[in-house]
Amino acid sequence: MGCSSCSTGKDGQPRGCKNNGTCGTDGCNKLTVFDWLSNMSLPSGHQPFDCVEVRFKNSRKEFFRNNENLTLSIGDVVATEAASGHDVGIVTLTGELVRVQMKKKKVDWEDPSLPKIYRKASQRDIDVWTNVRNKEEEVKKRSRELAIALGLQMKISDIEYQGDGSKATFYYTAEERVDFRQLIKDMARAFNVRIEMRQIGFRQEASRLGGVGSCGRELCCSTWLTDFRSVNTSSARYQQLSLNPQKLAGQCGKLKCCLNYELDAYLDALQEFPKADIKxxxxxxxxxxxxxxxxxxxxxxxxxxxxxxxxxxxxxxxxxxxxxxxxxxxxxxxxxxxxxxSEENTKREFENVVGQDSLTRFDQPKKKRKSKSRKKRSNKKTARKKE
Incomplete structure (x- = not known):
């Protein structure tokens, strides 16, 4: 998906809006949703739903209550309530579809402790938010150096600053439990912000960072997949796939999520076949x-x-x-x-779907060049005949 700014540039290369996941039209962001009720008006006597869905960096989305009855639409930048201070995010969904999403994610919209939306983000809020977002790559590099210096077996994959710049959340992956108390002290001294460490799985890391899979398309977990179901090697066995870990594993190092897509169809088809252990x-x-x-x-x-x-x-x-x-x-x-x-029913010969023409049918035929020695011989023969 792309917004109006993500058009092609010179020589057909994608130009991109270069908003780093904060596109105002929300057309080139991860897990973008489409409000198919936006053009429909509510029946008379019904009040609009007072909760909205706000997206922060990558795929993190939360629900907030619009107590101020602000006129919000998809793509608006708003200042929201946080544990301390305020955060800045982009509105991704409004109206009755928010009620459906909250019910799906088991969030009670009548809960009085639901965080609130303060206001539409001012220019000062957007400037502070943009500045701290631009510092994330440099801070991530420095934090990795501090973790390596302490000899910690962990990988800091992503950093998310709060909208007001008072807090930074570090997402990391690790095989075992890590004692990062000294690391938090060093990072708080180096960056002068409150530090929060949050461990995520390898699949969640791939969904946050994104990438291109072996199929040539963007990763499903970073574009539309919201839940991570367990994938077993039995899924590959049912589909008669070779158990090659290099082909079955994705960029996260785990089995590919797409192994579950067609598994139900294979299981239904295998019911007509006898079990493999029958001799x-x-x-x-x-x-x-x-x-x-x-x-x-x-x-x-x-x-x-x-x-x-x-x-x-x-x-x-x-x-x-x-x-x-x-x-x-x-x-x-x-x-x-x-x-x-019969071999006729099982063996299929190659069929040329393009036609019987060869691949070089558009090439110009090469002219045969006579060598100089042949030309001299032919000239001598013609001279003798004339004599």
């Missing part, structure tokens, strides 16, 4: 399932004595053999069933 009993020996292709309906079996030689069977043939085995009847061998599959 086929033949007079030649017992056969074990080696591979399943749920799209074409093929199964590969191999004898226990000769596991290197696989036999491809259709789903109906396997069901027939299993039914005979239940009646204590053994088939002769797998070869007689595998030979029934």
């Amino acid at each position: 086929l009993h033949t007079r030649k020996g017992r056969a074990v399932c080696q591979k399943i292709d749920i799209f074409k309906g093929f199964l590969w079996y191999a004898y226990e004595e000769n596991s290197a030689n696989w036999h491809k069977l259709m789903l109906d043939q396997v069901q027939e053999i299993i039914d005979k085995n239940h009646n204590d009847v053994k088939v002769e061998s797998l070869e007689e069933f595998a030979s029934e599959i």
